[in-house]
Every structure is written in structure tokens, then in C-alpha cells.
Amino acid sequence: MEQAHLPGCYRHPGKETGIRCTRCERPICSDCMVNASVGFQCPECVRDGSGTGHSRTANQPRTIAGGRVTAGHPHLVTNVLIGLNLLVFLIGRLNPAVIDELVLIGFAFDPDLGRVVGVADGEWYRLVSSMFLHEEIWHVAGNMLLLWLLGGALEAELGRARYVTLYLLSGLAGSALTYLIAPENQGSLGASGAVYGLLGATVVLVRRLKRDMRPIMALVVLNLVITFARDGIAWEAHIGGLAAGLIIAYAMVNGPRERRALLQGAACALVLGLTLVTVVLRTAALT
Known part of the structure; x- marks a missing residue:
């Protein structure tokens, strides 16, 4: 059976990684990932989200489907x-x-x-x-x-x-x-x-x-x-x-x-x- 390979970091293609930026979903290695409130972000998303010309929602962490990551009560809808x-x-x-x-x-x-x-x-x-x-x-x-x-x-x-x-x-x-x-x-x-x-x-x-x-x-x-x-x-x-x-x-x-x-x-x-x-x-x- 052929062994599956992880994708390479978008900034360092030679480094395989299983981590993705929570905003843009690009693969990032340990040298590139920046701690976020939920998961990790790539340097570009951190830089883009910190500028004064961006709204508060621009830096809102997103799920893999593009939904907002909500703080507190993560299973609220399921419980309801x-x-x-x-x-x-x-x-x-x-x-x-x-x-x-x-x-x-x-x-x-x-x-x-x-x-x-x-x-x-x-x-x-x-x-x-x-x-x-x-x-x-x-x-x-x-x-x-x-x-x-x-x-x-x-x-x-x-x-x-x-x-x-x-x-x-x-x-x-x-x-x-x-x-x-x-x-x-x-x-x-x-x-x-x-x-x-x-x-x-x-x-x-x-x-x-x-x-x-x-x-x-x-x-x-x-x-x-x-x-x-x-x-x-x-x-x-x-x-x-x-x-x-x-x-x-x-x-x-x-x-x-x-x-x-x-x-x-x-x-x-x-x-x-x-x-x-x-x-x-x-x-x-x-x-």
C-alpha cells in the first residue's frame, strides 16, 4: 500500500505539514504558523488582519466551511x-x-x-x-x-x-x-x-x-x-x-x-x- 503524503507548506514547499491556516486554509509549517484564538494563521493573514483599514470581521476566525468561530457554548445548536x-x-x-x-x-x-x-x-x-x-x-x-x-x-x-x-x-x-x-x-x-x-x-x-x-x-x-x-x-x-x-x-x-x-x-x-x-x-x- 502506497503511503499518503501530507501537503507542503505554501511558503516552504519542501516541508510537509498537516496544519492549515484557519482563515485561508493554506498549509503552513511550524516555522510559519502563528497562534490565533482558534488554531493557527499564516503570516499573511495575520498581517492583513492587523491593518487599520480592515474591519473587525476581517480578522474573525473562520471554520473550514467559512462559518464564524463562536466563543462559548460550542455545541449550543446541538443541545437545542x-x-x-x-x-x-x-x-x-x-x-x-x-x-x-x-x-x-x-x-x-x-x-x-x-x-x-x-x-x-x-x-x-x-x-x-x-x-x-x-x-x-x-x-x-x-x-x-x-x-x-x-x-x-x-x-x-x-x-x-x-x-x-x-x-x-x-x-x-x-x-x-x-x-x-x-x-x-x-x-x-x-x-x-x-x-x-x-x-x-x-x-x-x-x-x-x-x-x-x-x-x-x-x-x-x-x-x-x-x-x-x-x-x-x-x-x-x-x-x-x-x-x-x-x-x-x-x-x-x-x-x-x-x-x-x-x-x-x-x-x-x-x-x-x-x-x-x-x-x-x-x-x-x-x-
Whole structure:
């Protein structure tokens, strides 16, 4: 097996390094790196950021995806998402009627509610509300464990805004694929689509950072085996979320820095557009 080589410092090409400037992402060796509030910066970024003609935001440390590095509470969004899922789970346990009102279902007559329900009947909110809904303790526990394991690192590496965008679009893509493929009267619920999006994003991030891929790939394989080996799991949400997470994360952490925002916006728009087209076509077919 051929040994992989690290990139050379941009100022000293003969010196291999695994360190990159937190602002421009160029590889820098130990002779060039300058301590920053988060990580290290290259001499040029330090010099550019210290001039009087630059605004305060010009020297703001950035994540690998271009997001701002925020001080304090690095896992704030992850903790909020976990808390929101647990709160909705508790509400559903205390009032089971909430589940009937929020669960993802295509088109069906609900005897408990006494009326026709479903996304095809105009209840598009179910595509989102079902992402925060769980019925069994093992279900919410498993999803929140994965969210806690994966979310913190992704939030720190991507930045809060990009991280929450990744989470919501992955969950929405999982809901849309479920709506498209699953029987119209089959209910589906859970944060699995969003969490599998984080799983796919972690694969992309680990590869981008040139870290050991084996642990995350083992986790992906294990979860896919569980997805298809166990009855009663909406595999469509898992696959839809995983695919969306891979696409969005790839655009977020790859590509030239000067076009990074454009690529990120295009990838998010692509996933959202495909999701909306899927929902519209499925609704037309059911009605």
C-alpha cells in the first residue's frame, strides 16, 4: 500500500505539514504558523488582519466551511436540537393525539381524528414536524445519541448557520423520499433523516481533514445494516437524509475559497429544489 503524503507548506514547499491556516486554509509549517484564538494563521493573514483599514470581521476566525468561530457554548445548536426533540417526545407521551396531528403521512383517513389527513391534503407541515417526533423511548434515545456524537464536531467545524441548514435540509429530504416511496397511508416519524444527514456530512468532513476513515465508515455500515435488517424502520428517510448530507457537506468543505459561498448556496438550493419537486409530483399523483 502506497503511503499518503501530507501537503507542503505554501511558503516552504519542501516541508510537509498537516496544519492549515484557519482563515485561508493554506498549509503552513511550524516555522510559519502563528497562534490565533482558534488554531493557527499564516503570516499573511495575520498581517492583513492587523491593518487599520480592515474591519473587525476581517480578522474573525473562520471554520473550514467559512462559518464564524463562536466563543462559548460550542455545541449550543446541538443541545437545542436535542432539547427540542426530547420536549416534543415528552409532549407526545403525555398527549398521544399530538402524534396523529404531526406524523408524516401521505394521504389517509384517520379514525382517531375522524377526517382525511396527509401531506397530499395540504398538510405540508408534516414533512417538518415529523422530524422532531418520536413514539418509542429506544427510537428517541438512539437518534439523540447519534446527534450528540456527531453534531458537536460538525457544529464546530461548519459553524452554527451551516450546521443547522445541513440538519434541516437533510431531514426534509428524508421526509420527501419517504412521502414519495412509502405507501400513502403509512405513518412515519423521527429525526433519523436529519441524523443520517449528519452521518453523511461526517464522512465528507473526515475525508476532507484526511483523518482515519475506518471508525466513521464502520458507523455508517452498522446503521445501514440496522436500517434494512429491522422491520418497521422508514429506510427511505435514512437514505434521503444520508444523500442530502453527503451533497451539502461536500459543497461546504470543498472547492476554492473564493467561490465557496456560491457552491454552498447552489448545493442547498439543489437539495431543496429536488425536495420540493418530489413533494409536488407525489401530491399530484395522489390527488
